[in-house]
Amino acid sequence: MNELSRDDIRHLSHLSRLELTDEEYARYATQLSSVVQYVAQLQSVDTSSVQAHLGVTGLTNVLADDVVREKGTPADIEPMDVINKAPRHHGRLIEVRAVLGGEVGAA
């Protein structure tokens, strides 16, 4: 169960849009399997008396008011500074290779 097959790696690399060579499939199958096995050691711990928790901070209800941020706050950046750092852009639009007929957005 903790041993990942080449097909698992092929599937994962597809989901991650990574192109791997045959040699890499084999290498990553071994490496990822050992990662999974390492984490799987946790399954030997008895957690029957531990309550499930939904976050590591212990916080709840951290929400922000629906008010537009003011000018000059750190998040108030000049978008062109970011757009210019993209490998390609077309005016204000970021340019990417076309992805047609393939994946559709999850939303």
Add this chain to the structure above:
Amino acid sequence: MSSLPYRYIVGLEVHAELNTETKMFCRCVNKPFGSEPNTNVCPVCLGLPGTLPVPNREAVKKTILVGLALESTIPKISKWDRKHYFYPDSPKAYQISQSDMPLCVGGHLDLLAPDGSVESTVRFERVHLEEDAGKLQHAAGGVSHVDLNRAGVPLIEMVSKPDLTSPEQARRFLQELRLLVRAVGVSDADMEKGQMRCDVNINIAFEHEGTTIKTPITEVKNVNSTRAVERSIATEAQRQYDEWMADGPIRTRTNKLTSGWDEDTNEVKIQRAKEGANDYRYFPEPDIPPVAVYELADLNPKTLVKTLPELPNSIRKQYAKEVGADLESILSDREEIEYFKQYIAEGMPAKVVANWIKQVPDFLSVAQDGDVLAVYGLIKSGDMSFSAFKEKVAQFTADLHSSRERTAKDTAQTLGLLQVHDENVVQSAIAEVIAANPQAVADYKSGNERIIGFIVGQVMKKAAGKAQPAHVQEAVKAELAK
């Protein structure tokens, strides 16, 4: 009704952008439409490293309001999850969404018959809150252009159970849901602007050689008008049936297909075998603590439920029978709903108010306190006819508002709209008309009550402007009853 050899099994996933001031997890302006590309963006919605998303409390509130309107259960604790997928419209390569602990669970929406009775009920799985993706424009030369103004806009997803059994019902359901989110005031839900979007899940069931066949589900995305919902369902159902009958791969496939609706060709285009839920590698969003809405005064569902406006179905149940078809156009306009309820509360009959909303909307929109009831009083007493009022409504309104002391009756008088009523003239006219039309009188007495319109018309003609129709009608009835 239908002679199709199969039954439809349809559920909708309906997305609506919330009309908040700011985005879901950052305080950028929520304005995906009509801004220069990539202007309403910041490090959070651009997916830059090291940023911290903070949920918009108004968006949480609006989602709960939708859940309350659908009579969903609002759980004590709700949390956020990352849904991973690689596509250039999502700069983080994941969407912050909600998987197993959404803000609203269950719920239902009724579709009513014209008389206001419940015709069918569509149940909901859930309503959850997430962020919208950016927009891709496919350009020439094998490239696409990315605009992230929409990335991070608050988006609710309302997921129905597969309770829909016809394309027509699905269209009505979507229209009804659109009306509801507008009535609750949480989204403009303009489908042409992409503020409301719909994915259709569809399969079919039919009998074949003694067993019930259920085809695998196709998810049709990009179904972005109410008409397209209806068409795509009919098209895809028939396609599934034909493929099955032709002994196609649908017979052995077990996974769900994802496809897109092509509005131009009216075709369902199969895109891929859908990534299974596992492939999205959902995990709890580590950067955002869970939400416990009952602990917050302004988000407590027990308080929020009291702030819900009256919903379309409630108004229909009270007035659909009396008002008829006009009620639907009133329900689609929040201002008209306000007039409708206000003047009914002030004592006018619903049918009359609905008619005035149609016929003299400008008068209602500028009317001052008491104006509408005063005019209605004149019409009810017969001092003025509605048609005469309507004809001069602009002048009437201007004159009425020309001074504070001006009454509706003064105005009607000035504009020559008051109807004279001379009882002596009317009585002698009635006597003459009755004498001259023995056949009409006999018809009336033998039960043809509609003929009274003819008799009243004759009397009005004879009285030559010295009679009010409402009074004449009463007087004629009294005379004929003798």
